[in-house]
Amino acid sequence: MSLLDRVRALLGDDAVEIAGGADAVPRVAPASPDAVALLLGTAREEGWRVRLEGAGTWLPADAPADLALTTRRLDRVPAVEPQDLSATAEAGIGCDLLRQQLADRGTWLALDPPGLAGRTLGSVVATATAGPLRHGFGAVRDHILGVTFVTGDGRLVQSGGRVVKNVAGYDLTKLEAGGFGAFGVIVLVHLRLRALPRADQTFVLAGTREDLTQVAEDVAAAGLQPAALELMSPALARRDGWALAVRLAGSAALVAAEEAGLRGASGGRFTALRAEEAHGFWMRAAESFATRPITFRTGGLPDSSDELLDLLQHQVGDEWVSASPGVGAIRWAGDTTVDRLRRLRRTLAGLEVPLTLERAPWPIRSAVGHFGAYREGVGPLVAGLRRTFDPGEAFVVAVEGSD
Amino acid sequence: MITPGLVEALTGIAGARHVRTAPAERLTYARDGLPTHRRVPAVVVLPGSRDELVAVVRLLAAHHVPFVPRGAGTGLSGGALADGAAVLLVLTRLNRILSLDPGNRVAVVEPGVVNVRLSAAAAAHGLHYAPDPSSQTACTIGGNVAENAGGPHCLKYGVTAQHVLALEVVLADGRIVELGSPGGEPWGPDVVGLFVGSEGNFGIATRIAVRLLPLPRAVRTLLAAFASLRAAGEAVSAVIASGIVPAALEMMDQSCIRAVEDSVYAAGYPRDAAAVLLVELDGHSDEAVAADTETVQELLSSHDAASIRVAADAGERERLWQGRKKAFGAMGRLSRDLVVQDAVVPRSALPDVLETIGRIAATYQVTVSNVFHAGDGNLHPNISFDARVPGLRTRVDAASTAIMEACVAVGGTITGEHGVGLDKLRYMPLIFDAESLAAMRAVRRVWDPEERVNPGKVVPVHACREWTGVRSVEWGVRSVASRDAPADSALRTPHSALDT
DSSP states (O other), rough: OHHHHHHHHHHHHEEEEEETTTTSOEEEEEEEEEEHHHHHHHHHHHTEEEEEESSSSSSOSOOOEEEEEEEETTOOOEEETTTTTTTEEESSSSSSHHHHHHHHTEEEOOOSSSSOOOOOOHHHHHHHHTTHHHHHHGGGGGGGEEEEOOOOTTEEEEEOOOSOOOOOSSHHHHHHSSTTTTTTEEEEEEEEEEEOEEEEEEEEEEEEEEHHHHHHHHHHHTTTTEEEEEEEEEEHHHHSSSEEEEEEEEHHHHHHHHHHHHHHTTTTTOOOHHHHHHHHHHHHHHGGGSSSSEEEEEEOOGGGHHHHHHHHHHTOOSSSSETTTTEEEEEEEOOOHHHHHHHHHHHHHHHTTOOEEOOOHHHHHHOOOSOOOEEEEEEEEEEEHHHHHHTTTTBOOOOBOOO | OOOOOHHHHHHHOOOOGGEEEEHHHHHHSSSSHHHHHHOSEEEEOOSHOOOHHHHHHHHHHHHTTOOEEEEESOSSSSSSSTTTTTEEOOOOOOOOOEETTTTTTEEEETTTBBBBHHHHHHHTEEEEEEOOTTTTTTHHHHHHHHTTTTOHHHHHHOOOOGGEEEEEOOOSSEEEEEEEOTSSOOOOOHHHHHHHTTTTOEEEEEEEEEEEEEOSSEEEEEEEEEEEEHHHHHHHEEEEHTTTSSSSEEEHHHHHHHHTSSSOOOOOOOTOSOOOOOOOOEEOOOOHHHHHHHHHHHHHHTTTEEEEEOOOOHHHHHHHHHHHHHHHHGGGTTEEEEEEEEBOOOOHHHHHHHHHHHHHHHHHHHHHEEEEEEGTTTTEOOOOOEETTTHHHHHHHHHHHHHHHHHHTOOBBBBBSSSOOTGGGGGHHHSSSSHHHHHHHHHHHOTTTTTTTTTOSSSGGGTTTTHHHHHHHHOOOOOOSSSSSOHHHHSSSSSSSOOO
């Protein structure tokens, strides 16, 4: 029996979306977590190699595999609880659709990941790609209360729960958030929400990078706590010069007080954007990252941001860069070579700064790896965790590079 | 096996004064903050430096001897207890703040640094360490990391996991690993997040880098009294749903209020109230905090608060908080023994669950006092009792189980900040199936293949019984029993939480 016949027998005809794409890899879309488990259990028995896909808008669907497993039919939102500020959503729901459903109930997931609006929730969680809101609301993991995932040999595992505080058992959720699918396919996510902010205001200041870096330091020194404080390269901000964007979100009183503080800290130099301008500004910046072939992120200490930006400029250019100087995070997009990426990762490792390759064509991903240049003793731990959750190496994920 | 030769070798590393073998000395470490569990360690070692600690761990690895790391022993799960086959490693002498970088708001500490000492050191720079367990004047950062400790102000600022950036860890076999990065970005998969809350099962954190936060410039503290627990619970739901995130939102019931007011920690709580809410709002701007305070006051009033008192100054605020933070100690006045629970429920379920707990207390004729982090839905229904009364222990145990089952039934969990330890081991199958428990055990064996660090905690091994044969071997899970035991056998196994 062929692979496709086997899949059809297991999951039904409608689970097979594409019998063979451009690269002749059939795409299978299980309709339930149990179906995912069944498929992967069979994959383990048959020795199939599986690549994971969401909506196909972030990571290129180009990893060599026997079949592609897409989560796009796992698109239900079983629960939104405004009184508890929590929700449960399947991994294949698009972020845009989820956002709308949450807003209808007066709630908000304070994540603004890079990429197109229809990126799946599972993609955002698996790659831990936070956006500028990380400054005020934390990394992706801080928004996740629990997950259900399926291991490479078809085991359905729960971690965490749907309450906002939980220390029962080891926190496997942390491993799944940012694991790039190497430790399981996320099928269900329990989310921590916030109330939809009553006021949401964005301010932008254009100038030289040096000048704006100083302004960002002044804003931080003034004790302001914006939702986002983002330094963007001219191409990304679609401005003549660099741009420093500040987003204030919360109660009307809070936003008014922070706005007054921002004026004081910057000498009133920022320009307020109208609501639709602000929406377009942030959305275009997020989408721009999906238009470049390669994206990576680095995370250093806040006071090293400027130095790291210099380093990026020198080694790979800085045309498409977005930095959160308050938390030391930088996202870069563009085109470069395997050698440059490897060299940059080594250089950054010497500064105790990790480089995470977020997206790239498979030849680059497989050569460079999402992760690498680990600190002491981490490599064997990661290898052990991979063996634990994917004993047959079913998942085609470039965890580490080939160097 | 712990031999005289091994003890001699331990003495050679840590010094005779810091290796405790006399029965009276070892008894000192037989309990943690929870009085209902008791284990007497074979040997107690108090290393004086990281190098001594690593040398001790390597020695124990060479002899395949189990060990249990322990901080100040303030835990509430029986998690830091070692039995007669294990060595207890007490880390309180590793108590240096290694660096404090105000510019980057980062501190690096040894595991034995007392929580409040770090905040005191950071205060000089206008900063603080946000997680503030009620035991913060005694508990250590290492213990906080092991348990993923919370505290009242974690409602707004998050629990320990959100504040740990990087770790240096000594594994069970004595290898050193460096997890995370100084800026907090995971280096590879988030193994720092995985380590935090692993209750000592993955190794010992020898250096801990934490994030510090600016001290708020504006703070308002309110005390609201209610005529019923239901009304107080509904007020909590209303505040949460409003979108305002208080720094803290705590509840105490009448039994707890009276215990506090009868103690040296008396804070002026209204003795006749069925419940009080302690609400704190903070932020950068006085105007914004004042506006939020006004909104919260309106919400509390519209949910039948009988009275609302706003702390007039820092002194009054401190008194209000002291009563709350010392409430567990004050309960010692009620009786000689105490069971402390730590379940979490969805916040909207609080009113119903509080009434259910009241009914369970009446059914089993036990005294339950509630003092808890209402804003997180993190309950602490505490059962006071005298273990010398015949039959009372059995009723307390049954009431504990009934409360836990009621919390789980509404979508809750069994522990929000105290950890599983020994105390909640039997409840784990209530919330995790055998597959998920076995996955946890398999992860533990990646870090500690011999399962020597803090053995017998967190994962109920007997609930993983179906993991036999080929699959278990693939996962590295030891075949332990036949297949005939049901997956939820933990609940049917004769067992008492009160195993003194």
